[in-house]
Amino acid sequence: xxxNPVAFYVISxxxxxxxxxxxxxxxxxxxxxxxxxxxxxxxxxxxxxxxxFLAAAQILIYAGAIPVLIIFxxxxxxxxxxxxxxxxxRIWPLALLVSAGLAALLIGTAAVSSDSWYxxxxxxxxxxxxxxRTLGRVLLTSFALPFEVASVLLLAALxxxxxxxxxxERELQLEEAQRQRREREERVRRRREERERARAxxxxxxPSQEGEVP
Amino acid sequence: xxxxITHMLVVSAALFSIGVFGLLARRNGxxxxxxxxxxxxxxxxxxxxxxxFGYNNRQPLSGLxxxxxxxxxxxxxxxxxxxxxxxxxxxxxxxxxDELDELRG
Numbered sequence: 001x002x003x004n005p006v007a008f009y010v011i012s013x014x015x016x017x018x019x020x021x022x023x024x025x026x027x028x029x030x031x032x033x034x035x036x037x038x039x040x041x042x043x044x045x046x047x048x049x050x051x052x053f054l055a056a057a058q059i060l061i062y063a064g065a066i067p068v069l070i071i072f073x074x075x076x077x078x079x080x081x082x083x084x085x086x087x088x089x090r091i092w093p094l095a096l097l098v099s100a101g102l103a104a105l106l107i108g109t110a111a112v113s114s115d116s117w118y119x120x121x122x123x124x125x126x127x128x129x130x131x132x133r134t135l136g137r138v139l140l141t142s143f144a145l146p147f148e149v150a151s152v153l154l155l156a157a158l159x160x161x162x163x164x165x166x167x168x169e170r171e172l173q174l175e176e177a178q179r180q181r182r183e184r185e186e187r188v189r190r191r192r193e194e195r196e197r198a199r200a201x202x203x204x205x206x207p208s209q210e211g212e213v214p
Numbered sequence: 215x216x217x218x219i220t221h222m223l224v225v226s227a228a229l230f231s232i233g234v235f236g237l238l239a240r241r242n243g244x245x246x247x248x249x250x251x252x253x254x255x256x257x258x259x260x261x262x263x264x265x266x267f268g269y270n271n272r273q274p275l276s277g278l279x280x281x282x283x284x285x286x287x288x289x290x291x292x293x294x295x296x297x298x299x300x301x302x303x304x305x306x307x308x309x310x311x312d313e314l315d316e317l318r319g
Contacts, residue, residue: 003217012225019229019252023236028245035248042229042255049222049266054281058258061285066251066292073244073296077303088239089312095238099231106227110220126274135275143279150286157290164297171304 007048014041026087032071039063053132222263230256243299243309247292254288 018038025031043058089095126134139147167175229252236249258281265277299309306314 005217008217008221012221015225016228016232019232022248022252023232023240023245028242031245031248035251038252039255042259045225045259046262049263051262051266051278054258054262054278057282057285061289062251062255066289069292069296070244070248070251073247073299076300077244077309085241087241087245089241092239095235098238099235102234103227103231106231107224110223110227123269123271126269131275135278138275138279139282142273142276143283146279146283150283153290154286157293161293161297164294165300167304
């Protein structure tokens with residue numbers, strides 16, 4: 001099975017265009033939508049080179065679950081939604097230089113190195129067994145320990161995220177104290193305004209009384 | 215010209231570099247997180263194409279298994295990172311990376 005060149009070029013253009021939109025769009029919500037498109041196209045790329053299970057996992061997790069989490073993050077941090085300034089650091093040309101240098105290095109290495117070692121295609125017995133079935137067998141034999149450790153990692157991340165995002169007792173007290181201080185200041189301000197209004201009223205009345213008694 | 219591993223590695227390198235640019239240049243913490251996701255995907259494309267084009271009978275499809283583990287770790291990373299950004303927002307009312315400079319000397 002060979003890779004269809006037209007599909008490859010169209011999908012790659014989608015991946016890189018989406019990625020460029022993610023890093024350049026000022027509005028963070030638009031960037032998140034571009035991220036979904038880009039990750040979806042990466043899934044299509046996996047499909048084009050014959051990694052079916054990875055394509056399904058990519059679209060389920062990367063194009064589905066992770067953007068939902070990121071959009072939750074955007075919605076819960078209201079300040080991040082309105083773009084401030086250009087959205088880039090002042091020395092962004094330096095960042096561009098660094099990443100362009102990195103790209104030149106990596107692409108140069110890939111282009112120069114011989115790819116004759118990597119012309120192997122899937123052998124017939126793998127295709128007969130099914131790529132996904134073989135992957136499942138590999139995951140539960142050679143990679144059994146990492147597989148189990150990954151589940152522990154996910155549990156730890158879940159617990160860690162909940163612990164971090166929870167309001168603890170001290171924070172709640174702090175917020176309560178802030179609220180009470182704000183209310184007190186509001187009360188003081190309202191009383192002062194009332195006093196000044198009353199004084200203004202008497203000042204307005206007094207001259208007219210003086211004027212009536214010539 | 216048939217599409218070989220070189221083509222895939224070029225796409226992978228370009229995606230990774232775009233992610234590096236976003237991570238260095240964006241100020242918004244959530245935009246930086248999205249750039250990290252792009253970098254993860256660049257690496258994953260390289261792993262999957264090694265598994266596809268460098269098939270090896272002794273250790274079949276290791277690249278695909280690696281890519282799956284990368285996806286798992288990325289999911290855990292996003293969960294923790296979003297929780298951290300939420301915490302930073304509650305404490306400092308901002309997620310702009312250059313305004314979170316409490317440790318500055």
